[in-house]
Amino acid sequence: MGAIAVHKFIQSGIYVATSTARPTGTSTVAGKARKTLALSAQETGETVAFSSLPASRAIAPSQLKGKFVFSGKTSADSVTFGGTLELPAGLDLSKMQSLSFAIGNIVDTVSVDAKREGKNSRA
16 A cells, blocks of 8 residues: 555645655656545634525536647636526625635635625736
C-alpha cells in the first residue's frame, strides 16, 4: 500500500486535491489525478450565516459554453456558466455574500448582492 494523505480542513470552501503517482525509486510521473472537494461551514465547524438549508440544492443552468485551444496554446481556455439556485433561508442579503462553485477542477467565487445578482470580481 502507498502513502496515505490526511488533511483536516478548518475553513469552508472548494478545494482541488492533486495526487501524483510515481513508480518506487523513480521521479518519473506515471499518472496524475485531481478531485474537487466542496466543504461547507457545517462540515468544518464554522458558524453558518443562515437559518436553514434550501429545499433543493439543484442548479438550473441557463447557459454553458466554452472555448478550448488544444494545439499551440496561444490563448487561454474559457468557460461561461449562467444559472439559478435557491439560497438558504435567513441568509442576510443586505450584506454582500460570497458564493463559490466549481466546474470540473476550475473554482470561482462570486459576490451576491442585495438584488440577488452574482458579480464576479474579474468581470
